[in-house]
Amino acid sequence: MSEASAIAKRVLTQGAFAYFCTADMRNIPHVVPVFFVFDPIRCHAYFLLSENSKKVRNIRLHAKVSFTVDVRDPVNPFENKGVMVQGEAQIERATATDAETERVKELFEEKYGWSSSQSFLRYDHAERLLVDVAVMKITCWQGPRFVSCPKFCIAPSRRRCAFV
Amino acid sequence: MQREVPNLPAEVNWLLEEGYFGYLGTSDSHGIPQVTPVIFVQDGNSVFFMASKISKKCSNIRQNKRVAFLVDVRDPSDLTNNRAVLIEGRAKIYGILDVLNSLGRVLRVRASFRNKYPKYAAFYAEKGATIPKPWRRTLFISRLLVEVWIDRFSYMREAKPVALEKVTR
Numbered sequence: 001m002s003e004a005s006a007i008a009k010r011v012l013t014q015g016a017f018a019y020f021c022t023a024d025m026r027n028i029p030h031v032v033p034v035f036f037v038f039d040p041i042r043c044h045a046y047f048l049l050s051e052n053s054k055k056v057r058n059i060r061l062h063a064k065v066s067f068t069v070d071v072r073d074p075v076n077p078f079e080n081k082g083v084m085v086q087g088e089a090q091i092e093r094a095t096a097t098d099a100e101t102e103r104v105k106e107l108f109e110e111k112y113g114w115s116s117s118q119s120f121l122r123y124d125h126a127e128r129l130l131v132d133v134a135v136m137k138i139t140c141w142q143g144p145r146f147v148s149c150p151k152f153c154i155a156p157s158r159r160r161c162a163f164v
Numbered sequence: 165m166q167r168e169v170p171n172l173p174a175e176v177n178w179l180l181e182e183g184y185f186g187y188l189g190t191s192d193s194h195g196i197p198q199v200t201p202v203i204f205v206q207d208g209n210s211v212f213f214m215a216s217k218i219s220k221k222c223s224n225i226r227q228n229k230r231v232a233f234l235v236d237v238r239d240p241s242d243l244t245n246n247r248a249v250l251i252e253g254r255a256k257i258y259g260i261l262d263v264l265n266s267l268g269r270v271l272r273v274r275a276s277f278r279n280k281y282p283k284y285a286a287f288y289a290e291k292g293a294t295i296p297k298p299w300r301r302t303l304f305i306s307r308l309l310v311e312v313w314i315d316r317f318s319y320m321r322e323a324k325p326v327a328l329e330k331v332t333r
Binding site: 070080 | 185191252
């Protein structure tokens with residue numbers, strides 16, 4: 001695994017928040033911090049969003065999205081690292097009971113330590129949507145060094161990658 | 165130093181003063197969005213940041229000046245305890261004439277960057293010559309100054325929108 005792959009994978013799996021960007025029909029961007037999980041096996045990211053939110057309305061109009069997860073160093077800008085992902089979003093009901101949705105719910109519960117009874121995944125189902133972002137492009141940086149896939153790849157199998 | 169802006173509520177001014185990083189959302193002419201972190205300062209009803217001349221965000225702004233800018237201050241011990249402001253605005257990349265026409269303001273913004281980010285300033289002063297060209301601070305050669313005029317904002321507390329007085333331009 002290349003250094004960029006390792007950084008990207010670590011940041012995406014350990015980062016607590018993603019800054020999620022959509023664009024509306026007038027092409028005005030919208031950015032919000034959101035909880036997320038990243039599945040390195042499928043190279044997909046998942047978000048739990050409210051049905052009435054602006055970001056969901058934007059996704060329904062325009063499926064292209066972007067999100068950034070980063071680690072900030074307040075002293076040394078060369079130690080800032082992060083990952084910016086561009087992808088295509090698909091909205092699913094969080095109430096779905098298929099194996100894939102259940103797996104994603106478990107990833108959320110594991111990452112954020114939500115017990116099954118407390119997890120907001122487990123109630124308020126009518127409003128909660130699961131947004132599945134298929135990763136199209138990843139840009140990774142550490143300090144001034146930028147590298148984008150397909151120069152590196154974090155997918156375990158390149159057959160899964162949109163670039164191949 | 166807290167600088168009060170008449171049109172912005174105190175909560176928003178506080179975030180723009182205290183927030184260390186902002187997240188800039190841009191979108192190209194095809195509506196493909198991009199979001200990246202930047203360091204920034206506030207001056208009046210605008211925020212300023214520097215961007216590499218060759219960056220995608222500058223390329224996007226040239227295609228579509230409408231941007232989103234999020235500042236999010238968060239309690240590390242309680243992830244849901246945050247204060248955030250989402251700015252919707254219009255970005256302008258400063259050219260040489262713009263800098264000359266607004267020299268006083270540009271110098272004030274430069275001083276604000278140095279005051280707000282003294283460790284970064286010291287780092288650049290020390291390592292300037294060894295930094296790759298796109299990252300150097302040289303205005304127009306490597307970096308461009310970008311102003312975002314605040315058209316609208318929404319304020320969030322603990323991940324929920326909170327109504328505050330709106331800015332009208």
